[in-house]
Amino acid sequence: MSGVAHKDRTHSSRSPSCRKSLEICPSWQKDTNAPEFRQTEVGTRCHEALETGNDAALTEQEREWVAMCRAFRDSLPKAETVLHEVTLALPFAQKGHADTIMLGPGTKWAHLIDWKFGNNPQEDAETNPAAQAYVIGILDAWPLVRRVDVSYVYPVREEISTATYHRFQYEQLRTRYDTVEARCDEADQAWENPDWDLTPHLNPVPTWDGCLSCGRKGICPAVREKILPVAQRYHEAKGEVIPAAPDFSLVKNPEQWSKLMAWAPLLEATAESIKRHAVEFRLSSGVEIPGYALKSREGKSRIVAPNLAHEIAAKHGIDHENFLRSVDVSARKLLDIAGELAPKGDKAKASGRLEEALRDAGVLEPGGESFFLQRERVKSNK
Secondary structure, eight states: OEEOOGGGOOOOTTOGGGHHHHHHOTTOOBOTTSOOOHHHHHHHHHHHHHHHOOOTTOOHHHHHHHHHHHHHHHHSOOOSEEEEEEEEEETTTEEEEEEEEEEOGGGOEEEEEEEOOSSSOOSOTTTOHHHHHHHHHHHHHOTTOOEEEEEEEETTTTEEEEEEEEGGGHHHHHHHHHHHHHHHHHHHHHHTOTTOOOOGGGSOOOOHHHHHTBTTTTTOHHHHHHHHHHHHHHHHHHSSOOOSSOOGGGOOOHHHHHHHHHHHHHHHHHHHHHHHHHHHHHHHHOOOBTTBOOOOOOOOOOOSOHHHHHHHHHHTTOOHHHHHTTOOOOHHHHHHHHHHHSOTTOHHHHHHHHHHHHHHTTOOOOOOOOOOOOOOOOOOOO
């Protein structure tokens, strides 16, 4: 058991955060090549602020969320020991990273807190497989603990999901944990079978959010069966063959559009996964793919220290005015900086004054309006 900074965490292949996906589909495998979501970056900053007490890297909104978390933590019964970013040993050589573990006097009770800075709630703490995996790790690490309270805190949603587990439930929790492990082991063995000999209860189960983060989506037959017919119908509708299913331009049912929109991110991710695996095949095997030539491009260079770059450029005869010709100024970032530098209570006004001045000078060109559909948050009845 050890503490690891949130940004430096490395996860087991079947870590607690993966348990729900693995329970739904034992063939699920984390996509290590997937890009990091913006909300993940926000969560990392907020977790580090909670761990260190330093809010310097946070935005005003993030400071409010972190303050809510601290207020909740301070409202809990007095703990004898408080541990942050705890690495727990789990069964089958897995490991998990707990955000905060509080231990009562004599380590007779523990309180697990998981800070969730996303917009979407997870399964309730009472039935959450990740929470139960952490509870197993805590009960194994501290033999004297008789009760583990769990709190999943969602500051963005202003919600808290809680549950209490007792040591007499250990065997029940282990049975669920071990069953998922056994099914995953069988699924992994089936994946190694070139004939794809999966028994019915091990067949992959496509879900739009689970498949989106799965590294096997580009080669998974279940995803192919569920997703590719949609792409195929679209392709045929744009060609000479009129499909039995309508072209997307003919869809007029809002419920049908809702279903199609839910699969759109997965279609995009599937296409990227197919491209990536095709390149890997071409590079590793040396076999050409008919109709596609292997090309390469230089990676995009970027300046990581603008001030130093300006000094060096000056020594090479580039004055300040010409240096600025190479710079693209982000209007949004510039206005945000104006707000950051302003006194508390004047941040929004300072940003507005700068924006007005830039507009008056004719150096701020407003962007054109665009429209998009954003997935709505499900309202909680809690």
